[in-house]
Amino acid sequence: MVKSAVLGFPRIGTGRAIKKAVESYWAGNSSAEQLAEAAKAVRKERWETIKNAGVDIIPSGDFTLYDHLLDHSYNFGVIPQRYVEQKLSGLDTYFAMGRGKQDREKGIDVVASEMGKFFDSNYHIVKVDHEPSTEFKLNFNQQLVEYEEAKALGIITRPVLFGPITYLSLVRKSRDAPADFEPLQLLDKLIPVYKELLSQLKDAGVEAVQIDEPILVLDKAEAYGAEYKKVYEALAPVAPKITITTAYGRVGKSLDYLKDLPISSLHLDLDREPKQLDAAIEAVKDTKLGLELGLISGRNIWKADLKAAKALAQKAVDVIGTDRVVVSTSSSLLHCPISLKVEKKLTAQQLSWLSFAEEKCEEVAALAGALNGKESALFEQNTNDISARREFERSSDPAVRERVAGITEQMLSRQSPFPTRREAQKKLKLPKFPTTTIGSFPQTKEIRQARAKFGKNELTQQEYEAAMEAEIKYAVDFQERIGLDLFVHGEPERNDMVQYFGEQLNGFIFTQLGWVQSYGSRYVRPPIVVSDVSRTAPMTVRWSAYAQSLTDKPMKGMLTGPVTILNWSFPRADISKEVQSKQLALALRDEVVDLANAGIQAIQVDEPAIREGLPLRKADWDNYLKWAVDSFRLSTSGVGDDTQVHSHFCYSDFGDIFPHIQRLDADVISIEASKADLKLLDVFKTYGYSNEIGPGVYDIHSPRVPSEQEIKDRIAAMAKVLPVDLLVINPDCGLKTRGWKETEESLSNLVAAARWARETFA
Known part of the structure; x- marks a missing residue:
């Protein structure tokens, strides 16, 4: 027979039982024995x-x-x-x-x-x-x-x-x-x-x-x-x-x-x-x-x-x-x-x-x-x-299909090469060793409660937006106080870096409880692509523009890139990933243009999953890398030279594809580096890098606070490999999962280390 x-089967338990049990143990609210009993119950289930x-x-x-x-x-x-x-x-x-x-x-x-x-x-x-x-x-x-x-x-x-x-x-x-x-x-x-x-x-x-x-x-x-x-x-x-x-x-x-x-x-x-x-x-x-x-x-x-x-x-x-x-x-x-x-x-x-x-x-x-x-x-x-x-x-959106068919080579390139763009971007008035973050600030209990109440119609649209504006103002004031150079709005309104965008695009459906483990106690609910994807209205402009209105410092708009949205969703099986990625890229291209037109001078389009989606066999690499890089460039090339385009990458071995990371032609890239003991610097020794680069100076997926000296040591190690006038100082990744206390201590040490670097490498 x-x-x-x-x-194998999901290990998270109904109702995310293991997440709750593990985090309760970490917080000191339950014992090892109670954690073991929770685990035993989930295994039985x-x-x-x-x-x-x-x-x-x-x-x-x-x-x-x-x-x-x-x-x-x-x-x-x-x-x-x-x-x-x-x-x-x-x-x-x-x-x-x-x-x-x-x-x-x-x-x-x-x-x-x-x-x-x-x-x-x-x-x-x-x-x-x-x-x-x-x-x-x-x-x-x-x-x-x-x-x-x-x-x-x-x-x-x-x-x-x-x-x-x-x-x-x-x-x-x-x-x-x-x-x-x-x-x-x-x-x-x-x-x-x-x-x-x-x-x-x-x-x-x-x-x-x-x-x-x-x-x-x-x-x-x-x-x-x-x-x-x-x-x-x-x-x-x-x-x-x-x-x-x-x-x-x-x-x-x-x-x-x-x-x-x-x-x-x-x-x-x-x-x-x-x-x-x-x-x-x-x-x-x-x-x-x-x-x-x-x-x-x-x-x-x-x-x-x-x-x-x-x-x-x-x-x-x-x-x-x-x-x-x-x-x-x-x-x-x-x-x-x-x-x-x-x-x-x-x-x-x-x-x-x-x-x-x-x-x-x-x-x-x-x-x-x-x-x-x-x-x-x-x-x-x-x-x-x-x-x-x-x-x-068999049904489709003809307008979306026609737009994809109309993509030209010219749409995949910025107006000018990087040196010209860099001159235009001096209007940002950033110092040497500019400091910034990857985008998100702590998603507090209050933020999550406000989002939940809004979802249950316990808050009006006006009340919810007022709550998010208050969180954004707190984040902007915080960045002013500790002395960061390139600000972010903190993303309090976002439930997830992919789900947030999927909810505002045509072509996606969403689960209520479709949790999937990403790492440790971090779970995500991937959106599901069911039909052709298009944007009906601006998705982030309202929040970034509000944040910019609160400060004279430049504000960085935050978007998730097309390849990452696709790889961190459940894609369609009836059409190629290339077609789906380019549909997403066109939607994001419109968003990038709208952000620039709203006065946002720096825009970060994150692509942490571009390496993850690489086929496992090298014979299949070239086709994927061609459309993946083209999708990013399609997303980001609709703006003028004076708009500084960033991208972020984390938790993948980029050595094999670094020439393709260079081909993205982002003005600034930030890459997870500290969690891997800066081993990524070896890649720069091999390939070099001509645009601005921010190798992460501390690991945000750990609750520990790095010392100022620790960050100084990492900057010094970077300065031995990379031109100091191209170095940007930032954490490994976003700060969504961290608390405000450790965030303030860590970023204060980061700012102090950057000031030291300006004096040391003048």
């Missing part, structure tokens, strides 16, 4: 949801309080000395590794580990330092504990863990490590710990394990045949049956060695790369290797076409038989909201298009049933819903 499987959907193979070991890669490091005893020295409890050490910790009274001050994007998703992993002396030990067998916990509930699960090669490929090389060191060189040290973990699972009666090796979808993995052979020949004799999963892309030539590994089954992402199935069938047909077919998308929220998925799966069944085929999700469902059942404001038509994590479990089970000759009512309804969605997709 064909079985069904799910590779997850397993029961998957089981009740009819899924055969249920994951365990994929839960986390912060990040699953961080869990892996902590569980394997990789705790850098700077955290050990703080002498914290185990739980507090774990959280300090993720978000840093500062308690001046107790003498505690430690920075967070580096963060990075998980493949091409908006999920952030925590990358703990590794160096040649790193040792591994089994600190905690999370997979065994969760397996036993589920078993006590009457639910048999398949434990999930990162594979050793993927793990070592994702973690961070310590900045102090030798230049020729790579974490993968630690493989021989790591294998014995995996053997210990897996043998404990086997001794406990675990029949099968899921070992995630998504690194296999990258080009570099094609050279790892010897490493994979070494690892899995060592693990197979002591482990339960092993399924290797390869989510997020195509396996490619790595299939040549994967088919010979001593494993039970190989999972393929057939949602992203359905064409790889034929090669996989051919490779395994004369072996005993099973195929797990990732046919239900773990990355989008569209209902699967079960009829088409069944036809694809049938190709494998016809060749290798039902006993060797499992149908599954293409990846973990952590990238999806939990359930459609709580969405009360979407129309019946809109609901019929969508499938969240719970519904995807039902789809997987229905697909397996159909392959076993038992098509359910859900399968029949799916066929009708897909047909209706396809009919809706």
Whole structure:
């Protein structure tokens, strides 16, 4: 019989239970024991949801309080000395590794580990330092504990863990490590710990394990045949049956060695790369290797076409038989909201298009049933819903399509080259080492309450706008008081940097409770693109113009770029991302022009997701980078030379695409740098940069306050690599998640350090 499987499930809990429990613990309002009980309740809920959907193979070991890669490091005893020295409890050490910790009274001050994007998703992993002396030990067998916990509930699960090669490929090389060191060189040290973990699972009666090796979808993995052979020949004799999963892309030539590994089954992402199935069938047909077919998308929220998925799966069944085929999700469902059942404001038509994590479990089970000759009512309804969605997709907005078709090369370029623009922008009267922020200021309880009351009609439009104006005035007065140079309005009116814009554009729909984890306790509700996108009215001009009216200092207008809006939404599946991005770019182009016409002299169009959206295979890069960069330029090139265009980038490795960052031709770019120990400066040594640049001088995703000296040291390091007349001083990212007290202390230190720099590098 064909079985069904799910590779992972959202860890956030109904009603964002884990966010609330974790933040309560951080605030000192609950105990470690209470946090553990909340986590246990969410795990129970997850397993029961998957089981009740009819899924055969249920994951365990994929839960986390912060990040699953961080869990892996902590569980394997990789705790850098700077955290050990703080002498914290185990739980507090774990959280300090993720978000840093500062308690001046107790003498505690430690920075967070580096963060990075998980493949091409908006999920952030925590990358703990590794160096040649790193040792591994089994600190905690999370997979065994969760397996036993589920078993006590009457639910048999398949434990999930990162594979050793993927793990070592994702973690961070310590900045102090030798230049020729790579974490993968630690493989021989790591294998014995995996053997210990897996043998404990086997001794406990675990029949099968899921070992995630998504690194296999990258080009570099094609050279790892010897490493994979070494690892899995060592693990197979002591482990339960092993399924290797390869989510997020195509396996490619790595299939040549994967088919010979001593494993039970190989999972393929057939949602992203359905064409790889034929090669996989051919490779395994004369072996005993099973195929797990990732046919239900773990990355989008569209209902699967079960009829088409069944036809694809049938190709494998016809060749290798039902006993060797499992149908599954293409990846973990952590990238999806939990359930459609709580969405009360979407129309019946809109609901019929969508499938969240719970519904995807039902789809997987229905697909397996159909392959076993038992098509359910859900399968029949799916066929009708897909047909209706396809009919809706055929409708379009001719004006939007015509405008995209009319884009010219001239629309993609500023009027003059940067040196000419820079002369025109001297009217901003900014000093050397100008200080600014990335855009947002703390979203306080009062701001959130005002927004909630407005949404419930408990505040009138006039009352809500008055409340937001008061917050903006506070932010402007604050910037005047501490001495920043280029101001922002603080964005109090914005719920999210993507959702805010989607709500004012045609073509989007929104969930009430469709939360998805971005990192730690940070969750977002991605908008959903359902049709052609256009702007009906200015979106930000009212607020930026009001802020500018309060000060003689220049005010920076704040927009989210087209590629980031697209990548941080759930895009349409019926037309290309390129077309959707250019539709967004034209809408934002109008907004940029309106801001400039309203007297806003600097405009920041953020594109933190431009690196995130990069295809995983280099053969696919050129096409993406062409339309992604063109989309940014289309957004920003409608203004005169005297308008200073900024862009911001964070939490991605930009080294591979830095020439394309240069091609954006922004007047000023700001890039997250301090969280990664300024390692991005190495990129500037290689490529140089001719426009203005603001490498972040402190990490805003940690509650700790950087000292003035710490910021001075970072500016001095930057000045060794970059022309000092091009340096802008700013934090790593926006300050939305921070409190006002730490924000004032941090920015005061930043301003003081900039003044020091003006004197030191005069």
